[in-house]
Amino acid sequence: MTSIGPSLLRMASPIGRLELTGDGESILSLSIERDGHLPLDDRPESPSPLLTRASRQLTEYFAGTRTSFDLPVRPQGGTxxxxxxxxxxxxxxxxxxxxxxxxxxxxxxxxxxxxxxxxxxxxxxxxxxxxxxxxxxxxxxxxxxxxxxxxxxxxxxxxxxxxxxx
The missing domain is CATH 1.10.10.10 (Winged helix-like DNA-binding domain superfamily/Winged helix DNA-binding domain)
Structure with missing residues (x-):
């Protein structure tokens, strides 16, 4: 992770706003808006090239032109x-x-x-x-x-x- 913290990008989607976080090398989380809120709404966006690429691929998925993702994903936490x-x-x-x-x-x-x-x-x-x-x-x-x-x-x-x- 970079010293400025994880990257953060929000985007619109047909199922509500999405919030992506990453560490520059991998996507760490994707949150779907619930009751008008996202987990990191209080933080300013700090997009990275990876999150911008993820946003583009998600937009294509929602548009029906993409059926698979080519993105490094590393979920945080978990047993x-x-x-x-x-x-x-x-x-x-x-x-x-x-x-x-x-x-x-x-x-x-x-x-x-x-x-x-x-x-x-x-x-x-x-x-x-x-x-x-x-x-x-x-x-x-x-x-x-x-x-x-x-x-x-x-x-x-x-x-x-x-x-x-x-």
Whole structure:
């Protein structure tokens, strides 16, 4: 990290304002506006070339002209289990879906659906690490921690053509 602190960029999107942070080499977080607020609203923006590139790629994603991201992402914090879940989520492509149970099985933790759900919800880099692509085994949306919650997840799933039930 640089001595002036992490870089910070905000951008408009169809699901609300987004706030990206980075350390110059990797994107550290992506927050989706909730109730008109972002976590670092009190800090001035300090964009970096990486965050500017991320903003451009996210704009293309929302416009429907990009289906994958070419960005270094390094989520901050997280237990080894959470990090494993985030790494597995990062392998899901545009329009792909998995269930909490399948995710647990792929990590060698059958029956860990609730723990997987907690790890998915703690993802600090939503959209770039596609936590919206996880549904219950029956295709239902069980929640979403980003933005406006379930309506935000519904928008993202619809955008990617992923069938689901509310």
């Amino acid at each position: 080894p289990f959470q990090i494993g879940v985030w790494q597995r989520l990062s392998t899901l492509g545009f329009g792909e879906v998995t269930s909490y149970g399948e995710l647990g099985l792929s990590l060698g933790k059958p029956g860990a659906g609730r723990a997987v759900g907690g790890a998915v919800g703690a993802n600090p880099v939503p959209i770039l690490i596609g936590c919206h692509r996880v549904l219950a085994a029956n295709g239902r949306i069980t929640g979403y921690s980003g933005g406006s919650g379930v309506p935000t997840k519904v928008w993202l799933l619809n955008h990617e053509g992923i069938e689901h039930q509310v």
